[in-house]
Ligand SMILES: Cc1cc2nc3c(=O)[nH]c(=O)nc-3n(C[C@H](O)[C@H](O)[C@H](O)COP(=O)(O)OP(=O)(O)OC[C@H]3O[C@@H](n4cnc5c(N)ncnc54)[C@H](O)[C@@H]3O)c2cc1C
């Protein structure tokens with residue numbers, strides 16, 4: 279058996295004190311920073327740095343950029359101290375998001391996309407009438423003035439001009455494109471490209487979709503669609519004699535959770551980092567930011583902190599010996615990179631079986647741990663799964679499994695191990711091998727994957743209906759736990775419709791019963807298809823069964839379905855026939 283391995287402690291924080299790194303920001307080497315170079319460098323601007331801080335993120339070719347390099351982005355191009363202002367009540371980021379979604383025309387042009395010359399741009403240079411060009415796109419930032427965390431007096435400095443360099447020098451990591459999507463006026467053009475003409479005022483609401491409307495000046499859209507690919511996160515480092523801290527600024531506010539981050543340190547020197555970055559345009563197509571280093575010296579993984587509000591990730595490496603590192607180490611060729619998760623090769627790691635418990639006659643609870651030479655930050659998001667693979671008669675077989683927690687206690691903390699409920703099919707390809715796996719033996723487990731997003735799925739939900747057949751219960755387990763944590767003190771309802779063949783097939787029956795007693799908002803219905811003696815609900819999923827168990831009012835209902843193909847198809851159809859609104863049914867599948 280493998281010795282117990284302690285996982286890193288992890289925190290998700292919203293604290294404002296996390297917003298500013300102590301040392302200067304360093305761009306990953308692949309960036310073209312030629313336009314945002316600060317002539318005076320960090321030191322000249324008096325930006326405080328931690329004693330012994332290192333600014334180096336190396337490239338394959340050597341140590342780059344050095345602390346005094348022109349590649350180090352300056353503190354403030356404005357010369358002002360980089361202090362954020364206290365925003366007036368009602369002018370927070372959330373208030374800004376609400377305003378941009380309110381349908382109010384923030385462009386001042388009725389949402390029409392214009393060609394804007396520099397002369398025209400220059401006319402809009404006041405607090406109450408401010409246009410600003412960044413990377414070729416002109417925004418009306420008048421409405422944003424009071425929401426700008428740096429203060430309106432800072433923002434107005436970019437009014438009436440091409441503020442690309444100014445913007446980048448101050449805060450390149452800010453995702454202005456999505457923040458100002460409702461403020462797009464048009465494209466910055468040369469004077470001779472078009473004679474500027476403001477179209478008649480329209481009272482129509484402006485929205486993100488207005489970007490695709492045709493300009494009155496041209497038959498074609500005049501600016502390219504806003505890029506769906508997020509910007510490459512920037513990396514910043516600092517150190518003490520005992521620790522080396524890596525800060526990653528994803529520029530994706532209010533979305534990152536600790537589950538989105540995978541960090542691996544192999545043999546104390548090989549460091550791999552993977553951050554799942556949501557795709558604003560397609561929930562199913564997230565990106566992954568990846569980086570890989572050979573560390574300067576041996577270190578263990580320490581605390582990992584996610585600042586959800588800003589999208590910052592802070593990773594503490596604990597140095598094995600007290601020393602000052604000239605830099606983090608050597609970056610592996612081809613990194614850092616940002617790729618669609620779907621395009622990435624699946625990454626596997628060996629996990630060792632440390633325990634096995636019998637759950638039913640054909641289902642086991644398997645518990646696995648990473649090997650002792652691997653420090654790992656790995657938490658599987660609710661409703662996501664992993665892959666495992668093995669060679670069966672010379673053919674590589676890949677199968678999916680959905681981890682659960684150690685038990686169904688809603689307030690249980692993830693122990694960093696992997697727990698699975700796995701049903702053995704005696705004639706199956708892979709499960710007989712899992713059944714034969716002995717303690718201490720290893721299997722390859724992939725990075726987690728999946729499209730379910732609990733944070734958006736639970737928004738406004740008052741009724742959660744979990745429809746599971748057999749091992750289709752596995753994604754429901756964590757979902758149920760999260761719902762009980764979040765809603766147990768409300769008037770919400772959660773029902774598990776659990777379909778099995780016989781009574782002896784029911785997994786976790788006693789635990790589910792315990793939850794029903796402890797949490798009155800939860801109810802489980804067992805429905806058996808092949809049990810003569812069963813006095814409860816019988817049969818396969820049908821409208822009749824649903825009518826018997828579901829609450830009458832389907833308002834704010836979320837239905838999640840998991841089970842064998844035909845079962846899931848039938849379940850989905852039944853709910854669709856009940857006029858379940860678009861997006862209120864989620865089917866877990868590979
Ligand atoms: C996203 C996802 C998550 C999952 N999570 C879990 C989980 O947490 N726990 C879990 O136990 N399972 C889970 N599964 C199912 C799992 O991936 C495997 O499908 C399952 O373990 C069976 O694998 P196997 O290779 O042993 O069986 P397979 O070889 O795939 O066979 C499965 C069954 O079909 C029969 N069969 C195979 N071929 C034929 C054929 N040609 N004709 C008739 N019958 C046939 C076999 O005899 C066996 O009874 C999940 C699946 C998905 C897609």
Ligand code: HEM
Nearest residue numbers: 360361362427428432433435436441444445448452454457
């Ligand atoms: C080009 C003119 C601009 C100037 C001179 C400017 C200046 C500043 C300054 C001095 C700060 C505070 C210090 C800091 O945390 O770095 C700040 C913060 C900020 N600005 Fe701007 N800004 C400009 C444009 C914009 C634009 C167009 C946006 C986008 C919508 C924006 C969004 C923000 C945000 C979100 C912060 C907080 C950053 C953080 O918390 O890390 N700024 N700005």
